[in-house]
Amino acid sequence: MLLRVENLTSYFFLDEGPLKAVDGISFHVDEKETVGLVGESGCGKTIVALSLLNLIPSPGRVVGGRIIFDGEDLRQVTAERLRQIRGGGIGMVFQEPGAALNPVYTIGYQIAEVLRLHRGLSKHEADAEAVRLLGETGIPEPEKRARAYPFEFSGGMRQRAVIAIAISARPRLLIADEPTTALDPTVQKEMVKLLGYLQEQYKMAILLITHDLGVVAEMAARVMVMYTGKLVEVAPTHALFRAPKHPYTQGLLNAIPRLGAGRKEPLRGIPGSVPDFLSLPSGCTFHPRCPLGDDSCKSAFPPIRDLSYLRQCACYKVDHG
Amino acid sequence: MKSRNPPDRVIPLGLSLLPGMGHLALGKRSRGLPLLSFSLLLVLVLYGNWDAFLNAFETTAVDHWIAAVFLIVALAASVIYSVWDVHRLLGSPSEGRYGKSPFQLARRRFAANGLAVAALYVIGLLYLLALLAPLLAPYDPAAITDILATRYLPPSWAHLFGTDEFGRDLLSRALYGARVSLSVGLLAVLIAMSVGTTYGAVAAYFGGVVDNILMRIVDVVIAFPVFFLMLVLVGIFEANIVFLVLILGLTSWTGTARFIRGEMLSLKEREFTEAARSLGLPSWRIIVRHQIPNALSPVLVQAALMVGGMIGAEAALSFLGIGIRPPTPSWGNMVSGGQDALLVAWWVAFFPGALLALVVLSFNLLADGLRDALDPKALMQRFV
Numbered sequence: 001m002l003l004r005v006e007n008l009t010s011y012f013f014l015d016e017g018p019l020k021a022v023d024g025i026s027f028h029v030d031e032k033e034t035v036g037l038v039g040e041s042g043c044g045k046t047i048v049a050l051s052l053l054n055l056i057p058s059p060g061r062v063v064g065g066r067i068i069f070d071g072e073d074l075r076q077v078t079a080e081r082l083r084q085i086r087g088g089g090i091g092m093v094f095q096e097p098g099a100a101l102n103p104v105y106t107i108g109y110q111i112a113e114v115l116r117l118h119r120g121l122s123k124h125e126a127d128a129e130a131v132r133l134l135g136e137t138g139i140p141e142p143e144k145r146a147r148a149y150p151f152e153f154s155g156g157m158r159q160r161a162v163i164a165i166a167i168s169a170r171p172r173l174l175i176a177d178e179p180t181t182a183l184d185p186t187v188q189k190e191m192v193k194l195l196g197y198l199q200e201q202y203k204m205a206i207l208l209i210t211h212d213l214g215v216v217a218e219m220a221a222r223v224m225v226m227y228t229g230k231l232v233e234v235a236p237t238h239a240l241f242r243a244p245k246h247p248y249t250q251g252l253l254n255a256i257p258r259l260g261a262g263r264k265e266p267l268r269g270i271p272g273s274v275p276d277f278l279s280l281p282s283g284c285t286f287h288p289r290c291p292l293g294d295d296s297c298k299s300a301f302p303p304i305r306d307l308s309y310l311r312q313c314a315c316y317k318v319d320h321g
Numbered sequence: 322m323k324s325r326n327p328p329d330r331v332i333p334l335g336l337s338l339l340p341g342m343g344h345l346a347l348g349k350r351s352r353g354l355p356l357l358s359f360s361l362l363l364v365l366v367l368y369g370n371w372d373a374f375l376n377a378f379e380t381t382a383v384d385h386w387i388a389a390v391f392l393i394v395a396l397a398a399s400v401i402y403s404v405w406d407v408h409r410l411l412g413s414p415s416e417g418r419y420g421k422s423p424f425q426l427a428r429r430r431f432a433a434n435g436l437a438v439a440a441l442y443v444i445g446l447l448y449l450l451a452l453l454a455p456l457l458a459p460y461d462p463a464a465i466t467d468i469l470a471t472r473y474l475p476p477s478w479a480h481l482f483g484t485d486e487f488g489r490d491l492l493s494r495a496l497y498g499a500r501v502s503l504s505v506g507l508l509a510v511l512i513a514m515s516v517g518t519t520y521g522a523v524a525a526y527f528g529g530v531v532d533n534i535l536m537r538i539v540d541v542v543i544a545f546p547v548f549f550l551m552l553v554l555v556g557i558f559e560a561n562i563v564f565l566v567l568i569l570g571l572t573s574w575t576g577t578a579r580f581i582r583g584e585m586l587s588l589k590e591r592e593f594t595e596a597a598r599s600l601g602l603p604s605w606r607i608i609v610r611h612q613i614p615n616a617l618s619p620v621l622v623q624a625a626l627m628v629g630g631m632i633g634a635e636a637a638l639s640f641l642g643i644g645i646r647p648p649t650p651s652w653g654n655m656v657s658g659g660q661d662a663l664l665v666a667w668w669v670a671f672f673p674g675a676l677l678a679l680v681v682l683s684f685n686l687l688a689d690g691l692r693d694a695l696d697p698k699a700l701m702q703r704f705v
Binding site: 053055057058082083084085086087088091092094095096099100101102103104106113114117118149151162165166169 | 422423528590591592593595596597598599600601602603610611614615
């Protein structure tokens with residue numbers, strides 16, 4: 001097991017009171033495995049990713065839980081060790097590929113900087129390795145492109161460059177936060193292929209954070225579904241898509257428009273919208289939107305329980321065992 | 322462009338021994354003309370003041386020696402740069418880079434702004450004249466010979482700017498005065514910018530209580546009546562150049578500090594800062610290498626604007642008699658010295674006043690050009 005997260009809890013301390021962005025979630029990622037983390041916008045997916053490396057911006061903070069990466073608890077290690085793990089052990093790809101690059105430096109410089117820091121390469125070696133990495137991520141004419149600035153790159157090329165930076169120090173876990181969201185569908189497809197190739201090449205595990213179920217279906221072996229800062233369902237990908245258990249997951253899958261569906265068939269969504277984190281419904285936070293929700297759901301949030309091997313669900317209405 | 326055959330290479334390289342000529346032969350006018358005019362000017366100075374140049378190595382006056390050495394070094398540097406740059410241009414005709422760096426784009430936009438380029442030339446020329454003042458000045462700026470015969474002489478070939486009430490040559494005094502005015506402006510801004518940038522960056526990085534305390538100190542400094550502070554300090558200490566530079570510099574860093582703090586706070590939220598942190602870069606490196614460079618271009622514009630302001634401030638103080646005191650010439654006290662005789666001898670106040678106006682105007686135009694060239698919104702624009 002490469003990463004084991006136990007009861008991770010992160011709050012934002014606002015004037016109105018603590019906002020429980022991540023509320024006691026537990027999961028694991030195996031070596032070389034791809035795990036998807038899905039959910040609607042604003043359900044806390046990105047905060048999970050930032051929590052792992054203690055990168056949550058103020059006034060947010062990780063307040064509880066354990067993050068065991070490769071045998072070390074990242075909440076206990078020294079700041080210096082954490083800095084080595086950032087980039088070195090765990091790489092991160094951000095959502096907006098343009099914004100993650102510094103506009104005043106060349107792409108090659110920005111890759112080389114990480115190589116010199118984490119792999120201790122000389123300037124010359126780092127420059128050569130940066131060109132090689134750009135080539136490997138599928139950027140044409142990498143020697144020339146290494147000397148170009150971010151604003152001279154297209155969106156897809158920037159995302160490739162960001163991925164090249166993230167993998168440059170050979171991390172064992174890559175956290176990809178919405179790696180395809182800002183890109184158009186053909187480029188998305190290429191990016192999925194690229195991540196798959198790099199995973200094979202560098203033996204990385206990938207934690208894939210997205211709201212795009214199509215990307216998850218293509219890449220992930222297991223999927224975790226998140227709602228209002230909690231995990232509501234965890235399952236192997238094929239099982240989840242074939243037979244979703246939690247009503248929220250069912251709603252998400254139903255909401256995917258299908259090619260070939262009749263012209264008259266309306267788009268189906270989940271009624272209502274993601275509730276305000278500061279005034280969550282009591283009990284199961286999904287019950288006001290849930291087709292199965294009734295008074296029995298209002299007492300407490302249902303604990304996440306094992307359904308079968310690798311399969312968990314947090315719902316009173318789903319049969320267990 | 323394909324690689325050139327030998328004669329094609331040899332001719333521009335040979336020409337480039339005369340700085341700028343090689344560039345002109347290659348059609349690079351924007352680099353050739355400044356080089357050519359710069360070195361021609363140096364040669365003219367050398368030719369016109371050959372005796373002073375030779376004497377400079379024998380006198381004990383340090384500033385003469387510095388001016389002479391500077392002249393040689395500048396000439397040598399322009400020849401070496403010219404040859405090296407032509408060699409580089411021949412080696413790789415516009416190859417080697419994919420596109421243009423933000424700096425190149427900014428330079429191109431700047432070059433398209435005629436007024437700003439002219440201002441840069443004027444400023445460069447004035448600084449050069451100030452540096453070479455000991456060689457160029459036709460008379461000793463403090464020499465008083467026969468007052469009755471030489472006082473208030475109007476401009477003539479012997480005294481281009483005329484003479485003042487003590488019969489001193491005003492051109493020589495203006496040249497020496499330029500050294501005071503221009504260096505005070507530049508150094509004071511240098512101090513203000515470095516203090517302000519560091520201060521603002523520290524406040525933004527630590528945030529919270531530290532930020533609060535530091536910014537309240539800034540409020541106090543801003544609220545402080547600088548003018549009266551100077552009057553008091555001048556009463557206690559003797560006003561010299563160092564004193565003026567320190568006082569102007571140390572009272573005007575607050576704007577920069579506030580500005581940099583604001584920029585850094587917004588850069589802190591930018592995704593590339595987050596990305597840099599996620600890659601394990603140390604905080605100092607993120608601040609120094611990633612955030613400050615992104616905040617610097619507006620500061621540069623502000624700096625150019627401030628130099629003009631500082632030169633004006635120095636002149637105002639000297640004019641009022643609390644800055645540089647006569648007999649050391651500064652443009653400010655020269656104007657002040659000439660005001661009594663304005664109706665009899667207009668030239669005494671006119672020339673230093675005109676130089677002041679010219680240099681302040683030039684810095685303002687330069688700042689304007691820089692702002693247009695460095696505008697972050699224009700940075701994304703490929704073609705101008």
